[in-house]
Amino acid sequence: MSAPNEPASDHVHTIVSPTVYAVIFGLLLLCTALTVGASYLEMGIFNPIVALGIAVFKAVIVVLFFMHVKYSSKLTKLTVAAGFFTFIVLITMTLTDYLSRAWGRW
Amino acid sequence: MDSQAIATHPEHAHGEHEHPPYLRHHFATVEQQRETASFGMWLFLLTEIMFFGGMFAAYLIYRNWYYPAFVAGSHQLSILLGTVNTAVLICSSFTMAMGVYSAEMKRKGALVMWLLLTILLGTVFLGIKADEYHEKWEKHHVPGLNFSANDFVNGSKGYPDDKLAPDMAQKSQVYFSLYFAMTGMHALHMIIGISILIVLVIRARQGAYTEGHMTTIENFGLYWHFVDIVWIFLFPLLYLISRHQ
Numbered sequence: 001m002s003a004p005n006e007p008a009s010d011h012v013h014t015i016v017s018p019t020v021y022a023v024i025f026g027l028l029l030l031c032t033a034l035t036v037g038a039s040y041l042e043m044g045i046f047n048p049i050v051a052l053g054i055a056v057f058k059a060v061i062v063v064l065f066f067m068h069v070k071y072s073s074k075l076t077k078l079t080v081a082a083g084f085f086t087f088i089v090l091i092t093m094t095l096t097d098y099l100s101r102a103w104g105r106w
Numbered sequence: 107m108d109s110q111a112i113a114t115h116p117e118h119a120h121g122e123h124e125h126p127p128y129l130r131h132h133f134a135t136v137e138q139q140r141e142t143a144s145f146g147m148w149l150f151l152l153t154e155i156m157f158f159g160g161m162f163a164a165y166l167i168y169r170n171w172y173y174p175a176f177v178a179g180s181h182q183l184s185i186l187l188g189t190v191n192t193a194v195l196i197c198s199s200f201t202m203a204m205g206v207y208s209a210e211m212k213r214k215g216a217l218v219m220w221l222l223l224t225i226l227l228g229t230v231f232l233g234i235k236a237d238e239y240h241e242k243w244e245k246h247h248v249p250g251l252n253f254s255a256n257d258f259v260n261g262s263k264g265y266p267d268d269k270l271a272p273d274m275a276q277k278s279q280v281y282f283s284l285y286f287a288m289t290g291m292h293a294l295h296m297i298i299g300i301s302i303l304i305v306l307v308i309r310a311r312q313g314a315y316t317e318g319h320m321t322t323i324e325n326f327g328l329y330w331h332f333v334d335i336v337w338i339f340l341f342p343l344l345y346l347i348s349r350h351q
Binding site for chain 1: 137140141144145148149151152155156159162163166167170185189192193196197199200202203204207210211324327328331332334335338339341342343345346347349
């Protein structure tokens with residue numbers, strides 16, 4: 001590190017424009033209407049799957065655009081990805097345990 | 107690398123002042139300082155994911171065990187109020203994002219206005235939530251304090267077919283316990299968020315973020331959007347997915 005003004009990483013800070021925010025905002029409201037509408041349809045086991053699918057999509061666009069992860073450094077991207085990956089591993093292991101202990105007795 | 111940065115820094119700091127006054131001495135650049143703060147904020151948010159994740163896991167397991175009770179319990183929530191609250195919260199995320207943008211653009215008036223709008227929308231969300239809680243109290247759906255399984259043994263208005271065996275009807279207390287734990291923890295995060303926002307508005311009016319650096323606004327934005335994401339999952343799980351069973 002020779003000069004203090006030298007960039008600390010390869011990353012350049014990006015300012016996300018209001019247009020992007022407005023588009024994501026519109027998409028989020030649209031998805032909310034979709035998920036409420038879908039809950040009134042009779043889809044059997046697909047009701048929770050569709051609802052959670054839409055929720056995951058909404059969460060992903062919030063993380064990528066409102067929370068700037070799409071424009072962030074590799075360090076931030078890796079941190080976020082590692083966090084969600086660990087969360088999914090923990091949920092999967094827990095549910096697998098509960099499902100398999102009563103195997104054949106439900 | 108870091109020790110060199112610290113060693114070389116004071117000459118610049120106390121000599122020519124060629125860096126912004128808000129750059130702390132242990133950082134080499136403003137970008138590095140911003141990156142570090144953002145990294146720390148994300149680590150905190152990951153602990154929050156695990157915290158809420160535990161409750162989500164409990165919800166999934168108990169829903170599987172006491173399925174009829176969870177379906178009947180879910181029928182008692184108002185989809186209209188839940189949808190309105192979801193829209194309100196998404197609006198507040200948008201106003202917060204615009205606040206971050208205004209801080210980046212160094213527009214003080216706009217920043218204060220967007221933060222105030224975020225406070226307003228957050229308060230509206232809590233108001234609607236309080237109204238829902240009040241309704242639960244009146245219908246005797248508050249486990250431990252004011253609970254009656256009557257609606258789930260004899261059926262309720264709008265859902266006359268929700269007639270469960272008495273032992274299963276009692277398990278709707280598990281649903282409402284998780285409902286209050288999860289939405290209550292979410293509401294607590296909103297209350298903390300609004301309290302911080304009030305401080306941010308006061309400091310923004312003094313020019314703290316438009317003359318200084320805006321990392322605080324940016325990181326608070328991350329927190330606020332995280333709380334929005336928790337609701338994005340709570341809404342379908344608690345209100346929507348049992349509509350048809």
